[in-house]
Amino acid sequence: MDKKEVFKKFLEENEILVVDKNPGSRNRLLKIVCDLGAKRHMVHTASGLVEATNVLQEKKISLVLSDYMVAGGSGFDLFKMLREQQPNNKKLCLVLVTSNISQTAVAKAAEEDVDSFIIKPYTLQSIQENLISTVVAKIQPTEYLLKIEEGKKFIQAGDLDNATNVLKEAMALNTKPALALFYIGQIEYMRKYTEEAKGSYQEGLSFNTIHFKCLVGLYELFLREMKFVEAYQVVKKISKYFPANPDRLSQIIRLAIQTKNYKDMQFYYEIFISLEERSSLLMNYMGAGLFVSGKFLLANNDSPTALQYFDNIAVSCSDFTKFTRATITILVEHKRFDEAQKYMARFPSGSKEDEDYIVSDYLLGSHSNVEPHVLVKKGLDLYNQKIRDVHCMKILLKAMEQSGYKEEKLAKYREEFAELWPQRTA
Secondary structure: OOHHHHHHHHHHHOEEEEEOOOHHHHHHHHHHHHHOOOOHHHEEEEOEHHHHHHHHHHOOEEEEEEEOEEEOEEHHHHHHHHHHHOOOOOOOEEEEEEOOHHHHHHHHHOEOOEOEEEEOOOOHHHHHHHHHHHHHHHHOOOHHHHHHHHHHHHHHOOOHHHHHHHHHHHHOOOOOOHHHHHHHHHHHHHOOOHHHHHHHHHHHHHHOOOOHHHHHHHHHHHHHOOOHHHHHHHHHHHHHHOOOOHHHHHHHHHHHHHOOOHHHHHHHHHHHHHOOOOOHHHHHHHHHHHHHHHHHHHHOOOHHHHHHHHHHHHHHOOOOHHHHHHHHHHHHHOOOHHHHHHHHHHOOOOOOOOHHHHHHHHHHHOOOOOOHHHHHHHHHHHHHOOOOOHHHHHHHHHHHHHOOOOHHHHHHHHHHHHHHOOOOOO
16 A cells, blocks of 8 residues: 555544634644545544644544644643553544744654644645644654564553663664663663663764753752752753643742842743643742842842842732832832832722732831821731731831830730741841
């Protein structure tokens, strides 16, 4: 059977999924696939991950054509979902539709995660040629890929010696054997040969500097070895070239703070706002990353970047009023009262009775021309509401002194201050 017949038979027998958030592009791909011989009732369409998931629950899909970015995520997210759903389907074909050279390079680097890619603008002939080669490669894989599959089976069986031998044989069958080197690196790490594993991943990257699996292998190796600076440099590269997913972005933000790469936070914020769906957990990580970075930069004379970070919090993380309160607090500490004042408007409506709003309002009010006795009254109101904030307590104690309170009246507040914040002075 020649290649065209193999392809025709595959289209006639298998369910197909086309994913693109643009209806025009989606319908065009649908028409092309049907023109190539697919049966219309076996071709399904979706605009993004949610709709695609619904299709996958009902149909066993064997060919997917997905745009690079789709509603709710990326083609990579969809492909990962499919591989997890069909781990033993060796004929599953996952084709990424790319719009530019950068996306195409990423698709090439995502070996095993992406089977092929189609570059826009495409034609009926270009898609036909691509899909024929992709389908045939799945049904009649190269000797190199067969060796890798054989090696993977030995790994799963725990036979690491035979796995290594087979993967080394695979290396001789390909001029850029990054995938084989990834699996060799995995075996070496399983054997606790950390330096050897690192060498294999890096050798794989010498063939393709953004080979996804080798980058991830190297990142996880550094992370387990607690080499956080090295791990961060690798994962930063992953985030630069590959579509973001919320779980990985949370890890990167935490690692950026841990390694004091504060000036990178704007880059991660731009990734964050590009996501169509942002969980509360991710929003919390993003807000914390921006605030910690902004606080550091403000203390180190980079106020423009710090204020940009605080503005980002106000725009995208204001649902978490703790960040608005923290922003106002740090700006008041630095005597930037006008800048602090503008963030009061970022509190949600109906939050004026909440602690974060009350504390922020008191801190700002303490630096206007307010009589000490007024600050005492408001401060004691906070105190009696069981609100304990180090800055508010300091203001209250100072105002009480200025209002002539005797030491015996101040004693209990000083004692509580010392107990709550032993490292601070009232």
